[in-house]
Amino acid sequence: MKTVVSVIGKDAVGIISKVSNICAECNANILDITQSVLQDMFVMVMLTEIKELNCSFASFSDKMKALGEQNNLDIRVMHEDIFNSMHRI
Amino acid sequence: MINIKDIMETINMISEENLDIRTVTMGISLLDCADSDEDKACEKIYNKITRLAGNLVKVGEDIEREFGIPIINKRISVTPIAMLVASSGGNPVKYAKALQKAADATGVNFIGGYSALVHKGFSAGDEALIRSIPEALSVTSNICSSVNIGSTKAGINMDAVKLMGQIVRETAEITADRDCIGCAKLVVFCNAVEDNPFMAGAFHGVGEPDCVIHVGVSGPGVVQAALKKCPNGDLGQLAEIIKRTAFKITRMGQLVGTEASRRLGVPFGIVDLSLAPTPAIGDSVAHILEEMGLETCGTHGTTAALAMLNDAVKKGGVMASSYVGGLSGAFIPVSEDAGMIAAAISGDLELSKLEAMTAVCSVGLDMIAIPGETPAEVISAIIADEAAIGMVNSKTTAVRVIPAIGKKAGETLEFGGLLGSGPIMKVNLTKSPKKFIDRAGRIPAPMQSLKN
Numbered sequence: 001m002k003t004v005v006s007v008i009g010k011d012a013v014g015i016i017s018k019v020s021n022i023c024a025e026c027n028a029n030i031l032d033i034t035q036s037v038l039q040d041m042f043v044m045v046m047l048t049e050i051k052e053l054n055c056s057f058a059s060f061s062d063k064m065k066a067l068g069e070q071n072n073l074d075i076r077v078m079h080e081d082i083f084n085s086m087h088r089i
Numbered sequence: 090m091i092n093i094k095d096i097m098e099t100i101n102m103i104s105e106e107n108l109d110i111r112t113v114t115m116g117i118s119l120l121d122c123a124d125s126d127e128d129k130a131c132e133k134i135y136n137k138i139t140r141l142a143g144n145l146v147k148v149g150e151d152i153e154r155e156f157g158i159p160i161i162n163k164r165i166s167v168t169p170i171a172m173l174v175a176s177s178g179g180n181p182v183k184y185a186k187a188l189q190k191a192a193d194a195t196g197v198n199f200i201g202g203y204s205a206l207v208h209k210g211f212s213a214g215d216e217a218l219i220r221s222i223p224e225a226l227s228v229t230s231n232i233c234s235s236v237n238i239g240s241t242k243a244g245i246n247m248d249a250v251k252l253m254g255q256i257v258r259e260t261a262e263i264t265a266d267r268d269c270i271g272c273a274k275l276v277v278f279c280n281a282v283e284d285n286p287f288m289a290g291a292f293h294g295v296g297e298p299d300c301v302i303h304v305g306v307s308g309p310g311v312v313q314a315a316l317k318k319c320p321n322g323d324l325g326q327l328a329e330i331i332k333r334t335a336f337k338i339t340r341m342g343q344l345v346g347t348e349a350s351r352r353l354g355v356p357f358g359i360v361d362l363s364l365a366p367t368p369a370i371g372d373s374v375a376h377i378l379e380e381m382g383l384e385t386c387g388t389h390g391t392t393a394a395l396a397m398l399n400d401a402v403k404k405g406g407v408m409a410s411s412y413v414g415g416l417s418g419a420f421i422p423v424s425e426d427a428g429m430i431a432a433a434i435s436g437d438l439e440l441s442k443l444e445a446m447t448a449v450c451s452v453g454l455d456m457i458a459i460p461g462e463t464p465a466e467v468i469s470a471i472i473a474d475e476a477a478i479g480m481v482n483s484k485t486t487a488v489r490v491i492p493a494i495g496k497k498a499g500e501t502l503e504f505g506g507l508l509g510s511g512p513i514m515k516v517n518l519t520k521s522p523k524k525f526i527d528r529a530g531r532i533p534a535p536m537q538s539l540k541n
Binding site for chain 1: 104154
């Protein structure tokens with residue numbers, strides 16, 4: 001199963017490193033990263049493979065959420081199917 | 090990889106524009122729970138509901154977390170209880186209490202189906218159930234009731250219409266100490282659908298499978314935000330934008346529905362592609378109509394704008410789901426829609442305009458507070474008018490009005506939560522329809538019914 005980790009907020013040093021750290025901790029494999037600045041907001045999107053996750057999906061997602069809260073960022077972990085179904089026929 | 094703009098669009102819809110799955114509703118047939126002993130039947134009902142829906146709330150929450158989409162309500166619809174009362178007789182309120190117990194055990198926020206289908210006449214159990222509705226809704230908190238009093242094929246059962254005017258009033262009176270909340274859980278239908286996932290009118294029709302999952306989507310805020318980006322387009326362009334947006338919203342509903350059905354091991358029924366407003370700012374159907382160019386919802390042009398919106402939502406959504414059903418369209422519940430509330434308070438939106446709007450929206454007169462002095466025969470006449478619109482236009486119409494006991498037009502009823510607050514609207518009380526309603530009998534089915 002693949003998930004999309006999205007990070008939205010004010011640009012700062014070390015965002016990608018902190019997010020990838022959690023991925024490594026939980027054994028989520030990063031498949032692709034893309035980032036851009038949209039409407040003055042830093043946006044980073046990471047596609048990760050989580051079939052080998054060493055914790056539950058819920059705790060992976062909670063860790064990301066907590067990281068977001070600590071750093072004033074909006075971090076979401078969402079199943080990739082939601083984007084595929086909405087934007088592809 | 091998926092386009093970053095598409096990802097941002099989806100996230101924006103959820104976080105800024107109130108996109109959500111309004112409800113995942115499990116339909117459960119209770120036909121096999123019928124018993125000549127009422128207590129036994131209640132026990133079977135409780136056991137069946139808790140067995141099939143024990144996991145419903147958890148599965149809903151899991152999907153919510155994994156997909157990142159809010160699923161606001163997890164609900165259950167059941168076979169019209171009047172059919173079980175037909176076998177057992179006795180006091181139907183016992184069934185309502187059994188359903189409440191099952192709602193508490195499963196953690197769902199509503200069970201719908203304390204219902205009777207009497208569009209052509211009363212059969213065993215129907216009248217007893219209808220007469221018990223006020224008590225049933227006052228002693229329970231999560232049970233919804235509906236009565237179908239007419240259809241295009243059968244005409245309108247005016248005996249039932251007369252009775253329902255009294256029942257709506259009684260329900261308001263018996264729950265007057267709680268802002269007449271009982272009436273917010275009671276709908277009177279014409280052409281009720283069997284697979285509606287939305288409350289208060291959900292019940293599990295007899296043609297449905299034993300157990301099934303339906304999904305109701307929402308998203309008025311998303312449509313409004315999309316239209317905002319096209320301030321000078323013509324109406325054809327607006328229709329196109331609404332279609333595209335409805336397509337995306339419905340795809341999400343389809344995904345959640347198939348996923349929930351897989352995890353629960355229950356067949357997937359339908360996606361109801363409705364625009365269901367909430368009192369939250371940025372989640373209003375009235376504001377879409379205003380975005381289309383009306384100074385306020387309720388002014389001349391409102392019916393035309395709503396007709397286009399309703400049609401475009403269906404056209405966009407129908408391609409996105411393998412099975413579309415339920416009510417599908419745009420809801421116009423006054424107390425649940427910030428824009429409608431504002432228009433009703435300012436006097437720009439009147440009951441007569443709402444009645445016209447129901448000819449082109451997905452349901453009918455919904456969540457409308459009316460003066461407490463409104464007599465039963467006037468409520469019956471409002472029901473009859475609405476049923477006639479549904480019968481002749483081969484569409485579902487409904488009446489969910491709340492007589493505000495002890496209050497007058499201009500005051501407000503507060504329900505809280507998704508039910509919102511209802512400004513009490515003016516009703517014509519100077520001239521009476523009493524003689525017409527007292528005639529009772531049955532309005533014959535219209536020419537439209539003779540299609541064979």
